[in-house]
Amino acid sequence: xxxxxxxxxxxxxxxxxxxxxxxxxxxxxxxxxxxxxxxxxxxxxxxxxxxxxxxxxxxxxxxxxxxxxxxxxxxxxxxxxxxxxxxxxxxxxxxxxxxxxxxxxxxxxxxxxxxxxxxxxxxxxxxxxxxxxxxxxxxxxxxxxxxxxxxxxxxxxxxxxxxxxxxxxxxxxxxxxxxxxxxxxxxxxxxxxxxxxxxxxxxxxxxxxxxxxxxxxxxxxxxxxxxxxxxxxxxxxxxxxxxxxxxxxxxxxxxxxxxxxxxxxxxxxxxxxxxxxxxxxxxxxxxxxxxxxxxxxxxxxxxxxxxxxxxxxxxxxxxxxxxxxxxxxxxxxxxxxxxxxxxxxxxxxxxxxxxxxxxxxxxxxxxxxxxxxxxxxxxxxxxxxxxxxxxxxxxxxxxxxxxxxxxxxxxxxxxxxxxxxxxxxxxxxxxxxxxxxxxxxxxxxxxxxxxxxxxxxxxxxxxxxxxxxxxxxxxxxxxxxxxxxxxxxxxxxxxxxxxxxxxxxxxxxxxxxxxxxx
Amino acid sequence: xxxxxxxxxxxxxxxxxxxxxxxxxxxxxxxxxxxxxxxxxxxxxxxxxxxxxxxxxxxxxxxxxxxxxxxxxxxxxxxxxxxxxxxxxxxxxxxxxxxxxxxxxx
Numbered sequence: 001x002x003x004x005x006x007x008x009x010x011x012x013x014x015x016x017x018x019x020x021x022x023x024x025x026x027x028x029x030x031x032x033x034x035x036x037x038x039x040x041x042x043x044x045x046x047x048x049x050x051x052x053x054x055x056x057x058x059x060x061x062x063x064x065x066x067x068x069x070x071x072x073x074x075x076x077x078x079x080x081x082x083x084x085x086x087x088x089x090x091x092x093x094x095x096x097x098x099x100x101x102x103x104x105x106x107x108x109x110x111x112x113x114x115x116x117x118x119x120x121x122x123x124x125x126x127x128x129x130x131x132x133x134x135x136x137x138x139x140x141x142x143x144x145x146x147x148x149x150x151x152x153x154x155x156x157x158x159x160x161x162x163x164x165x166x167x168x169x170x171x172x173x174x175x176x177x178x179x180x181x182x183x184x185x186x187x188x189x190x191x192x193x194x195x196x197x198x199x200x201x202x203x204x205x206x207x208x209x210x211x212x213x214x215x216x217x218x219x220x221x222x223x224x225x226x227x228x229x230x231x232x233x234x235x236x237x238x239x240x241x242x243x244x245x246x247x248x249x250x251x252x253x254x255x256x257x258x259x260x261x262x263x264x265x266x267x268x269x270x271x272x273x274x275x276x277x278x279x280x281x282x283x284x285x286x287x288x289x290x291x292x293x294x295x296x297x298x299x300x301x302x303x304x305x306x307x308x309x310x311x312x313x314x315x316x317x318x319x320x321x322x323x324x325x326x327x328x329x330x331x332x333x334x335x336x337x338x339x340x341x342x343x344x345x346x347x348x349x350x351x352x353x354x355x356x357x358x359x360x361x362x363x364x365x366x367x368x369x370x371x372x373x374x375x376x377x378x379x380x381x382x383x384x385x386x387x388x389x390x391x392x393x394x395x396x397x398x399x400x401x402x403x404x405x406x407x408x409x410x411x412x413x414x415x416x417x418x419x420x421x422x423x424x425x426x427x428x429x430x431x432x433x434x435x436x437x438x439x440x441x442x443x444x445x446x447x448x449x450x451x452x453x454x455x456x457x458x459x460x461x462x463x464x465x466x467x468x469x470x471x472x473x474x475x476x477x478x479x480x481x482x483x484x485x486x487x488x489x490x491x492x493x494x495x496x497x498x499x500x501x502x503x504x505x506x507x508x509x510x511x512x513x514x515x516x517x518x
Numbered sequence: 519x520x521x522x523x524x525x526x527x528x529x530x531x532x533x534x535x536x537x538x539x540x541x542x543x544x545x546x547x548x549x550x551x552x553x554x555x556x557x558x559x560x561x562x563x564x565x566x567x568x569x570x571x572x573x574x575x576x577x578x579x580x581x582x583x584x585x586x587x588x589x590x591x592x593x594x595x596x597x598x599x600x601x602x603x604x605x606x607x608x609x610x611x612x613x614x615x616x617x618x619x620x621x622x623x624x
Contacts, residue, residue: 133599133602266590335568342565357608358607358608368618370618370622371620372543393562396562409569411580412578414578415578416573450561
């Protein structure tokens with residue numbers, strides 16, 4: 001096949017643009033491409049009656065049957081439930097009443113998000129078989145909009161991990177290279193969206209858990225402002241960091257979904273009362289004159305050369321679009337990792353105290369003489385190693401004699417990190433940063449050394465302690481693996497992040513790439 | 519008074535690991551305690567970089583967050599149906615969740 005030397009992707013024959021895609025057939029030749037539609041395009045076809053929700057859902061389910069055995073993005077697949085919802089969506093679409101941009105669109109959620117009547121495990125044996133009796137608020141809203149739930153995605157146990165290798169059930173594989181991790185902890189969700197196993201996903205970001213897998217899998221992911229999306233029904237990891245958010249193929253799709261899921265929820269006391277804008281209306285606006293801040297501290301050392309080049313190329317795209325590039329400083333960048341982890345250990349140990357084998361979840365019954373035996377054994381047998389490590393460290397940093405030195409100190413430095421962002425946003429409108437210093441690493445490569453795994457989070461951990469939003473989007477490839485970049489904005493600046501991100505996705509094609517699976 | 523992170527020579531030894539395990543309701547065997555002791559010491563040592571930062575004039579972030587006094591009307595609302603709740607209980611008797619004995623014989 002003739003390849004022009006101008007084509008930057010000529011070294012990578014595996015990557016095809018969506019309009020050139022797919023010569024492999026898995027059934028009806030017309031159905032096979034439907035699972036790669038964006039939410040926006042699918043909605044248009046549904047409204048024009050060119051496809052039905054049942055056809056679309058069937059195509060995605062067929063793709064799941066065909067590809068998920070290799071990817072292993074799903075813990076639970078709810079085929080009948082999905083087809084039933086699709087049938088209802090088609091009735092709604094035919095009546096032309098009460099149609100939303102998400103009516104009939106198939107999606108799935110990370111398994112830490114409660115779904116009524118459907119197993120919710122948080123990637124842990126301690127919740128294997130647990131069936132919530134209520135829906136999370138985010139699921140309720142999507143249900144009301146007519147979206148179609150396909151199932152529950154694999155994740156690092158209780159969100160503790162950056163690779164999906166800490167799931168108690170199985171590893172998820174990166175669709176771009178099956179020997180590599182998809183990132184974590186929303187690894188299943190990211191892998192799923194990148195390869196048509198759902199048109200979008202809902203994940204959760206405590207310290208990069210949406211953005212990092214989005215970066216590793218070549219998709220778009222948003223960590224909203226803390227409190228923008230209700231956490232009711234999300235099984236808490238770090239109550240003051242957790243943010244529920246969308247994973248999609250495009251910035252436009254992210255905006256569509258955020259319009260539906262954002263907003264005050266009386267069931268979540270930390271949800272913000274601020275009105276929800278029509279995020280899609282800011283898309284297509286020019287970014288001329290807007291200032292893009294490049295943090296000094298993020299570009300000092302340790303970055304993979306391919307990642308660095310992709311980021312520099314992205315800066316050029318923004319400059320060509322009329323943005324002013326300026327330097328900013330986030331002086332407490334090095335402190336962000338210990339601040340993040342210390343608070344995580346502490347809050348997670350408190351949140352996971354509820355898993356004690358008494359009222360729900362795994363309950364150890366062998367050789368149990370009293371209630372303490374029950375609690376200790378259930379936790380010992382139900383929790384994985386990384387979870388035990390983190391909650392023990394949490395108990396340590398909160399214990400008498402150490403609380404002031406560790407937890408309180410971390411909360412004080414957290415104020416300084418928040419102040420860093422406030423100061424930086426006086427000089428710029430948004431900050432650009434890589435999502436991860438390297439592309440996806442190999443399965444097993446970092447698992448042996450917890451500290452090395454923690455260090456890979458350097459670019460994503462500062463946002464959650466500060467509560468600010470961040471959008472991760474694809475910006476190139478390094479040695480054949482996707483590279484992600486982040487746009488970080490001030491509190492409640494999602495409109496601006498979408499505006500800038502959308503311009504980037506109009507000027508570039510990285511987000512249109514899909515992996516070809518062997 | 520500023521609070522600095524303790525001396526690094528307070529490495530987390532096996533007895534401390536055992537003590538923490540007890541606090542967090544886990545049971546760790548000697549081999550695992552050894553591994554955890556090394557890992558914890560390494561992780562906590564990395565966090566020493568916080569002690570170089572002056573926070574004498576800084577208020578903790580969790581005391582100074584955005585939202586204040588999020589209230590609702592004191593009106594009785596429906597809670598979860600008891601039967602629904604009990605579906606997930608590992609053991610129950612009538613309308614009560616059942617656990618092994620709490621008190622010891624003396």
